[in-house]
Amino acid sequence: MGLFKKRENQIRPSSKSNKSIDSSTGSMTRSQLNLAIMDMLNLTQSHHSCDSVCRGNPITETGKRKQLLKMLSVVLLPMAILVGMTGNVFLTTVSNYIESKDTRSALSFSVELGQMMRFLQRERDMSALYVSAIGPDTKEFLLKRYPDTDMALENLSHWPVSKKNHRQEFRSKDRFLLFLNRHRYQLDLYNRTAKEELFFYTDVIEVFITWLYDSVSEARSGSIWKTLVAYQEIIVASEYVGRERGLGVTYFALGGFKTKEDYLLFLEAQDIANITFQSCRRYSELAYSIYEVQMLQNDMVLSPVRAMRLQIRSNKSAQLSGSLDKANDWFDNMTVYQDIIRETQRALASKIDDMLSAKSDEDMYTIITIACIFGVVIIVCPVVIIGVYFLTSEIQKYSISIANRTKALNKEKRRTDTLLYQMLPRSVAERLKCNEQVDAEHYDQATIFFSDIVGFTKISSSSSPLQVVDMLNSLYTCFDERIEMYDVYKVETIGDAYMVVSGVPRQNGKQHASEIAKMAFDLVRRLRHLEIPHLPGIKFTLRIGCHSGAVVAGVVGNKMPRYCLFGETVSVASKMESLGKANKIHLSVNTYDILTSIGGFTMHERKDSIAKNDPDLQNAFKGMVRTYWLVEVDGMETDTDSVQTEAEEAPHERAAGSKSFWLH
Template sequence: MGLFKRKDNQIRPSSKSNKSINSSTGSMTRSQLNMAIMEMLNLTQSTHGCDYVCRGNPITDTGKRKQLFKMLSVVLLPMAILIGMTGNVFLITVKNFIEAKETRSALSFSVELGQMMRFLQRERDMSALYVSAIGPDTKEFLLKRYPDTDMALENLSHWPVSKKNNRQEFQSKDRFLLFLNRHRYQLDLYNRTAKEELFFYTDVIDVFITWLYDAVSEARSGAIWKTLVAYQEIIVASEYIGRERGLGVTYFALGGFKAKEDYLLFLEAQDIANITFQSCRRYSELAYNLYEVQMLQNDLVLAPVRAMRLNIRSNKSAQLAGSLDKANEWFDNMTIYQDIVRGTQRALANKIDIMLTAKSDEDVYTIITIACIFGLIMVVCPLVIIGVYFLTSEIQKYSISIANRTKALNKEKKRTDTLLYQMLPKSVAERLKCNEQVEAEQYEQSTIFFSDIVGFTKISSSSSPLQVVDMLNSLYTCFDERIEMYDVYKVETIGDAYMVVSGVPRHNGKQHASEIAKMAFDLVRRLRHLEIPHLPGIKFTLRIGCHSGTVVAGVVGNKMPRYCLFGETVSVASKMESLGKANKIHLSETTYDILTSIGGFTMHERKDNIAKVSPELKAQVSYSDHILTYWLAEVDGTETDTDSVQTEPEEPHERVAGSKSFWLH
């Protein structure tokens, strides 16, 4: 078995490798640098889906702007949503605050309006009593009501003019007061009935109730809606109780109703008042509780009211004489009952006011909080934008630094790989880089090439070590450039020996012999133009030997791994070289047979008996007593043109005697 050891230090990368490295170290723009790095890292941007959106390229200025936009979008989009939601809450809160303020204003106005309606109701009752012709005593009761009504009218905070009301007398407070006074002072000029007086004041009060409905209905909101509805219902109930009181005054003053319609109006007013007040109690538990308490506290006063109501509903006018005292008693008792209802109304108003105050305070707190949040956002947003900008700038600087270092690392990696691929086959080197175990492999078909310099010992003895190194470097640089053109693998260079194999580690069928033959033929032709550097005019002369056969190849060593060939084929190829002649390509019979089958090669049989020259070779090739070897003369019709070279191998050749001990174990 043959074990080869590498001892030379004169390996140089090929021209292809130099060219690749030089191109990688050239100057690049930022965009070119980025694309090179992205391609090296397999991070080229995708044009599909999320990859295009998420991946960035912060090295170029355009990429920096895009990355800045993406980062700002990630940060500001949630902030924009938060601002939108907060703004929506802010607007709703402000709207609720305004509505609560309007509701409180409407509530305050309703209290004022209710007070005025109360006095109008009393004026209505006294006016109905006066026109009943009881006597001039009732005039004093009526005149006492006018100032109270006028004062209540004057105390109204504003005068809401509804667009729905086209009546001129309600367009302003002064017009209404003029309208009311005209009616008052014309009362004695016209023969009005109690029913007409009731209708006149009821019509006026209905307008105010409509205003009250509109004011409160427009201000309805949230949790106080039911309480507002109850408040509206109790106002209506109070009005119908007033109507019941006015009709009752007429009944007791006259001793009965003069018309059936008056009786029906009384029943209608009483029923609507009861139904409306029951509705109020259903909407508000507070109204229900207050009413029950007030009724218990004033039961002695209200008992006569119930009795008098039953008397009126029975309508026994024939059995009853008109009585002013009875009318006053009814009026006073009904006033107490109405005050109970109005007390419930005021309690509801106070409750609504408290609820609105609490809601307003809560809204004010919310508005202040949201305003502070907005202020904070207005301060934070520029800081976030500035921070993201500087962060993106730092990322760009860092990316450029990383890209430059990655570029330098890539250059060094290419150099390292170039050296590694010269020491080991690329396929083997890749497996070793992946920490895979490389097992020894047997190759049934391969061809080995050996060459050495004729007279190397003599030349070396007359040359300095530096000249010897320069000479070998010049020769092997030429060899390395030429073998790149063929499907061969350079195994080793030891001193002046140069070893190449084809068919290992990549199988190529029978082409291994053809590749080696063409390569050897090419090298011999190139040597015609190559002089020894320190010996001008003297050309290199080589002995070349080739042999085909089976070899075993594997990686030897861990610290400095070597790809070595083992087997008899290696020894025979070495002997073929050592027994060759200057500038001649010496082929074994196995190589000859393969080239003959391929065709395109001209070979001549060696005439001298090589078995006599080397008994050792005969002992190794035991399948025949007669050893035949051949000279390669032509490749595709081209001659070697080496016949003029008459240099014979040195006798004895320095590696013939020691070749077996050197190449074989």
């Protein structure tokens, strides 16, 4: 089986491809280069709304800014969240620290205020005793209480009553002292009762207790709130014990309660004091433990208090006469009992202060730690931003370098693909690029076209090599431009020979014969106006042969793969060309039959016996050989005048020389 010995492949890519390939990356702006790279990577097909925000090629300045923003977001967003959480802890800690200081201040002031309320309660009891007994001996007891109350009032570090209290006498310390002195000096003028005195002082003390209660309630937080609640309950219990003491003083001084209402007030004060102190125990075992210790230490003193309480609760006024000594004994014993409660209150306040002090130290340590963290963040953030900026700049430079290399690589790839598509059919080339095995295929129907230049040997002998190359380039350029209009594939150009097939590798039914016939007809018409470049006035003349039949097609070779056709159809088509005449299209009977079935073609049977007597054709067609000339296609005729040349006068010589050349 013969092989092709000489190959001259004219590679002329289309103008569009050539323009794309010849474009220089150096003359492109960054935006144009970005669009080119995005197009190569098929990134321009996405139309998601978030792409314009989330995606940015670092080649452009806009893309660089997007990349910088994304990288900063990745780095700074967690840092910002951490700073936010730390800031929240910082603010909470500062708030707790301030609250602890306020609570400690309130507790410290409550001791001062408790001392003042203690003297107010004693003044209340002595005033109730005085108005009950109405005697000069009780007047002396009362006058001794006034300086103690005034001194305790003067020792207050600030005035505790809130401005929300609209009573004018509580607007300031001086107004309150004036209000209190006015009441003292008018005591004998208005002939007040013990009950009125108790209510007067109780009302005043209620204002201060309300302030203490509110201030401690506002500071109730964290792990100390139970202790604070216990402290509140002790304050309330102390006041009700004081009320119990005052009512008891009037009871023993007068020999009984004048009204049932006074008796009920005593019972109420005693019960509320006991209930409140029991409530204190629920919130703080420490307070109750201190109270129990004090009670055991003063049991001998407090035993009479229990007996007097039972006596008052029995309310046997008919059997009791008023006694100033009993009233003083009751007052003194109840004062000891109240001092035990106040000592418990002071111990609990000291405990709360220690707890708040420890918590304040802990909060201060946390504040200092967070402040140090903030300082580190303030220093690190600019360093991170600068580092990310320089990193993004380096990424942009690297991306531009990669983009240029990718563009150059794509340029070379297009060139390679162009060469590959001219060597092999596109479908076969794509399979080879994917490393797929391309096996030889059998095609039942295909039409093969062969042509060569009449008198090529004589023309070549009288021309220089460059003129021969220029002549062939002019001819095959014309052929390559025309065959793109038809469903055909150019197989080979060897010397002056030109081989085209239709129906391979893309099958097209019976249209392969029609496509080849129309193409051959078109080429003959075009050659009427094509002159040999170095021989002005002399036109190209071709011999053309066509045959239809079965072929086998496959890729031959590894280093220089070629798509070749094999089979008897190839040999018969070559023989049809060699036995043809100048500027005539020589058809086999197979091609004739297909064109006849399609219609639109005019063909005349060949009358001479040159082709009929050829042994190779007789062997191929089993004896009877009939060939035809293609005369007309869709009403257009070819030039039927034969060009008389030496090569035409001896077609057998041409046929004999080509036989071994084309047979596979």
